Amino acid sequence: MLRAPLLLLLWLWLNLAAAAAPLPVPSPPDVGARAWLLMDYHSGRVLAEKNADQPLPPASLTKLMTAYVVFRELEEGTLHLDDPVTISEKAWRTEGSRMFVEVGSKVKVRDLLQGMIVQSGNDATVALAEHVAGTEATFAEYMNRFAQELGMTHSHFVNSTGMPDPDHYVTARDVAHLAAALIRDFPEYYKWFSEKTFTWNGITQHNRNRLLWQDPSVDGLKTGHTEKAGYCLVTSAKRGGMRLISVVMGARSDRHRTQASQALLNYGFRFFETHKLYDAGQKLADMRVWKGRVTQLPVGPARAVYVTIPRGRYKDLKAHMRLRPRLVAPVARGHEVGRIEIDLDDETVQEVPLVALQEVPEGGFWQRVKDEILLYFE
DSSP, X not given: OXXXXXXXXXXXXXXXXXXXXXXXXXXXXXXXXXXXXXXXXXXXXXXXXXXXXXXXXXXXXXXXXXXXXXXXXHHHTSSOTTOEEEOOHHHHHOOSSOOOOOTTOEEEHHHHHHHHHTSOOXXXXXXXHHHHHSSHHHHHHHHHHHHHHTTOTTOBOSOSSOOOOTTOBBOHHHHHHHHHHHHHHOHHHHGGGGOOEEEETTEEEEOSOTHHHHOTTEEEEEEEEETTTEEEEEEEEEETTEEEEEEEEEESSHHHXXXXXXXXXXXXXXXXXXXXXXXXXXXXXXXXXXXXXXXXXXXXESSOEEEEEETTOGGGOEEEEEEOSOOBSOBOTTOEEEEEEEEETTEEEEEEEEEESSOBOBOOHHHHHHHHHHHHHO
């Protein structure tokens, strides 16, 4: 008599369990460009990629690196937004996209930056390069120096604009890290990448990033195109507390690079979620210190810890700390003392260093002697 109700209960339980289980993450879209990459900004996790380490001509994506160098000069105070820049004949004659500055005129740095970012003006870009470094060739050395600092190990620049050259190339992965650095290090200047139009010399030009009109979550960054490079687009979008960066290189048309970028962004936001686990400098444990003025040292991450995981899997995360077996004073603040690993299904999805959150000077003579004896028997 009870068999039918029991079978019904079992059927309901199985269906509820299946409904509660997180959906498997499908394969990312094959967007058909020469290379692409989708990365979470906060955690740095790559969610989709193809040929991401293949050096390719970047066209005007180069101007992201030019902008980074100029922003650094502004931050260091060696350059100011209202500084006048004299437009050279070389800058005025530069081919390609133009801001339409006049040779011999003086234009403020802020206007040239907007002309470079919004209008992709090659004339504005060369003018900035010459103003910062004297010549565009010297400025390119600057670009390569900062690229190395950012870990862009598979990129090389010979000019500020992206004009074709066999020794001028980047990778999709390097460009994604450059975009993240621009967003992280220069929030006050990053806003220019979301401007849809800029008017100079009576001429209004539109930002070529079509996603600024199509997707309200998109707030930058840059397009690029030459015959050799194809159509390129680096985009960043923020939905809720999650920000993604997409890089598409070598698409076959303006429309295709826009569709490819939108498809990658939609995929990332639909199937993944990003969580902040720990704040920068948050104490996670106390660690025994030998021969120091104190015996306990607070340790934690030097930077905020984020993790990007498939949707619905937050409760399945597990954190493990791996501390050095023996720590002897003196210990400097920020010294790495171990690592924290975040695992999901026996796979490490994030790993960050644990550092000393305060300095521990060497202890007095008797403290050192006592600890030396204790260490001997440990």
